[in-house]
Amino acid sequence: MDSRYPSIEWLAERARKRMPGFAYDYLAGGCFSEINLARNTSDIREVQFMPHYLRDFKGASQECELFGKKYDAPFGIAPVGLQGLMWPRSCEILAKAAKERNVPFCLSTVGTASIETIAEITEGDFWFQLYHPAEDELRDKLLERAAAAGCKTLVILADTPTFAYRPKEIRNGLSIPPRMTARNIFQMCTRPTWSFSQLAAGAPEFKTMKPYIPKGLNMKHLGLFMNKTFSGRLTESKIKAIRDKWQGNLVVKGIVNPEDAAKAIALGVDGMIVSNHGGRQLDPGQSTIKPLANLAKEFKGKVKLMMDSGIRSGPDIAASLACGADFVFCGRAPMFGVCAMGDKGGDQALSILKRQLQQVMEQIGCETLEDLPKHLITES
Numbered sequence: 546m547d548s549r550y551p552s553i554e555w556l557a558e559r560a561r562k563r564m565p566g567f568a569y570d571y572l573a574g575g576c577f578s579e580i581n582l583a584r585n586t587s588d589i590r591e592v593q594f595m596p597h598y599l600r601d602f603k604g605a606s607q608e609c610e611l612f613g614k615k616y617d618a619p620f621g622i623a624p625v626g627l628q629g630l631m632w633p634r635s636c637e638i639l640a641k642a643a644k645e646r647n648v649p650f651c652l653s654t655v656g657t658a659s660i661e662t663i664a665e666i667t668e669g670d671f672w673f674q675l676y677h678p679a680e681d682e683l684r685d686k687l688l689e690r691a692a693a694a695g696c697k698t699l700v701i702l703a704d705t706p707t708f709a710y711r712p713k714e715i716r717n718g719l720s721i722p723p724r725m726t727a728r729n730i731f732q733m734c735t736r737p738t739w740s741f742s743q744l745a746a747g748a749p750e751f752k753t754m755k756p757y758i759p760k761g762l763n764m765k766h767l768g769l770f771m772n773k774t775f776s777g778r779l780t781e782s783k784i785k786a787i788r789d790k791w792q793g794n795l796v797v798k799g800i801v802n803p804e805d806a807a808k809a810i811a812l813g814v815d816g817m818i819v820s821n822h823g824g825r826q827l828d829p830g831q832s833t834i835k836p837l838a839n840l841a842k843e844f845k846g847k848v849k850l851m852m853d854s855g856i857r858s859g860p861d862i863a864a865s866l867a868c869g870a871d872f873v874f875c876g877r878a879p880m881f882g883v884c885a886m887g888d889k890g891g892d893q894a895l896s897i898l899k900r901q902l903q904q905v906m907e908q909i910g911c912e913t914l915e916d917l918p919k920h921l922i923t924e925s
Contacts (some may be wrong), residue, residue, distance in 0.1 A: 560597020
């Protein structure tokens with residue numbers, strides 16, 4: 546691990562200095578006034594642990610099993626759209642780091658690497674997140690490609706029924722359709738490492754979607770095409786149709802209330818990710834840790850219960866697991882690593898998270914991940 550950047554916070558600061566402002570804002574920003582963005586992490590950090598120092602302790606293990614596969618840590622890399630805009634080839638860098646560290650990597654439909662490229666890097670050991678297309682034909686083509694590439698776990702989004710209102714992205718021209726401003730061009734000129742790396746890698750593209758995008762579209766018409774191609778609102782009938790077609794593990798992401806959870810389980814999903822899309826969709830909503838704890842009381846053991854949004858450290862991972870998650874996913878933290886350190890950044894971020902989680906478990910005397918809830922300090 547590079548001792549110059551021993552925390553995700555330091556990676557984020559280094560990334561901010563290396564990226565154009567519009568790219569950093571896209572990565573780090575949220576919707577509206579970014580209240581829920583901040584609430585995600587602050588609420589996780591209200592969780593406290595009780596250490597036991599005088600008990601016998603045989604060491605702490607982070608090994609876990611999820612959907613029949615053993616992983617070396619209880620966290621994976623969450624899907625992030627437009628990764629290549631933030632740093633060239635970041636999608637491929639993170640997939641490689643995840644494979645080497647034996648943790649899952651999830652590719653977004655609107656990521657900047659193709660299903661087939663990620664399958665090659667991970668030897669078919671990856672997850673795929675589907676933005677539901679408006680047309681069933683395109684949905685089926687994407688499912689077929691994912692299955693043919695070896696993907697065993699499909700994630701479908703419930704928390705993006707509408708395009709979010711993100712003031713920073715609107716100001717920076719990253720709305721739909723996108724626009725390039727003189728301000729953005731100036732920012733690129735002041736970040737030569739990013740700019741030359743982008744030139745070498747080529748302009749970022751929606752690689753998975755590339756076969757279906759008409760050739761010759763300018764940025765405006767590409768944005769309009771993508772806008773019309775996807776239907777954000779997930780319904781019971783859409784989940785059922787996918788469940789009937791998809792033979793692997795099916796996970797619904799964005800579940801935050803018991804009614805939706807019960808419906809998803811009745812439809813045969815194998816897992817749920819409690820998520821608010823990283824605080825990027827609903828500002829006056831709950832942080833993820835609170836609905837996680839409530840859902841765990843009713844559904845723990847009936848379905849694999851996972852969480853993302855707001856997780857920036859090993860203690861955050863420990864808190865999420867202690868509150869009921871079987872597994873967690875981190876989106877921004879690994880991206881900060883890549884944007885800060887390039888090819889080495891994915892491994893740096895994963896190393897930080899794993900070492901921090903190990904220290905927490907050793908400090909409180911927790912030998913297994915399943916025992917973390919026993920160390921929770923609960924209000925009387």
